[in-house]
Amino acid sequence: TQLLEQSPQFLSIQEGENLTVYCNSSSVFSSLQWYRQEPGEGPVLLVTVVTGGEVKKLKRLTFQFGDARKDSSLHITAAQPGDTGLYLCAGADEGQTGANNLFFGTGTRLTVIP
Amino acid sequence: GAGVSQSPRYKVAKRGQDVALRCDPISGHVSLFWYQQALGQGPEFLTYFQNEAQLDKSGLPSDRFFAERPEGSVSTLKIQRTQQEDSAVYLCASSFAGLAGVQFFGPGTRLTVL
Numbered sequence: 001t002q003l004l005e006q007s008p009q010f011l012s013i014q015e016g017e018n019l020t021v022y023c024n025s026s027s028v029f030s031s032l033q034w035y036r037q038e039p040g041e042g043p044v045l046l047v048t049v050v051t052g053g054e055v056k057k058l059k060r061l062t063f064q065f066g067d068a069r070k071d072s073s074l075h076i077t078a079a080q081p082g083d084t085g086l087y088l089c090a091g092a093d094e095g096q097t098g099a100n101n102l103f104f105g106t107g108t109r110l111t112v113i114p
Numbered sequence: 115g116a117g118v119s120q121s122p123r124y125k126v127a128k129r130g131q132d133v134a135l136r137c138d139p140i141s142g143h144v145s146l147f148w149y150q151q152a153l154g155q156g157p158e159f160l161t162y163f164q165n166e167a168q169l170d171k172s173g174l175p176s177d178r179f180f181a182e183r184p185e186g187s188v189s190t191l192k193i194q195r196t197q198q199e200d201s202a203v204y205l206c207a208s209s210f211a212g213l214a215g216v217q218f219f220g221p222g223t224r225l226t227v228l
Contacts, residue, residue, distance in 0.1 A: 105156050
């Protein structure tokens with residue numbers, strides 16, 4: 001089992017604050033993805049990082065893939081109430097079938113208070 | 115359709131009942147995945163289809179769980195003799211072969227076993 005641990009599990013902050021969510025594993029992944037999930041909906045892909053050390057920016061969100069491709073972080077600048085949701089990291093491992101099986105982290109539930 | 119759809123959105127079953135959950139993937143998507151998401155957790159892989167072939171069913175928790183995709187499009191996840199521990203959200207995702215790791219998720223079916 002390829003376990004991905006996220007921290008913190010819960011995070012409640014005021015609007016305008018910055019935050020960082022961490023995703024750590026002992027396994028190496030071919031790529032790592034970050035999703036956001038709203039209540040009653042499926043996860044929606046935010047970004048995919050592939051290369052060790054890669055940094056991607058999506059507006060106020062900055063994603064980084066660790067050099068060893070085992071860990072990742074998500075940094076949100078000036079959080080907005082609309083950022084509230086469950087953030088999931090998922091490591092992709094190309095199995096024997098060639099498909100990219102996703103191994104999801106435990107999730108970070110973010111609440112941004114207006 | 116524009117996205118992955120699942121039905122029913124909510125299902126309440128008495129312990130011991132059989133249930134069938136349906137997934138309509140995005141048209142043309144070759145790969146289809148089923149995940150189980152327990153309350154407060156990230157999704158866990160159940161099974162994977164490439165067209166009509168079930169290539170990986172390593173995540174199915176018991177022989178009470180059965181999935182099929184007979185014509186390579188719509189898929190059904192069947193759970194026989196449901197138990198309380200089967201209560202969870204069941205997510206379906208599809209992807210287009212060649213877009214490594216990009217899975218598009220449906221809204222899920224929330225199953226509650228009483």
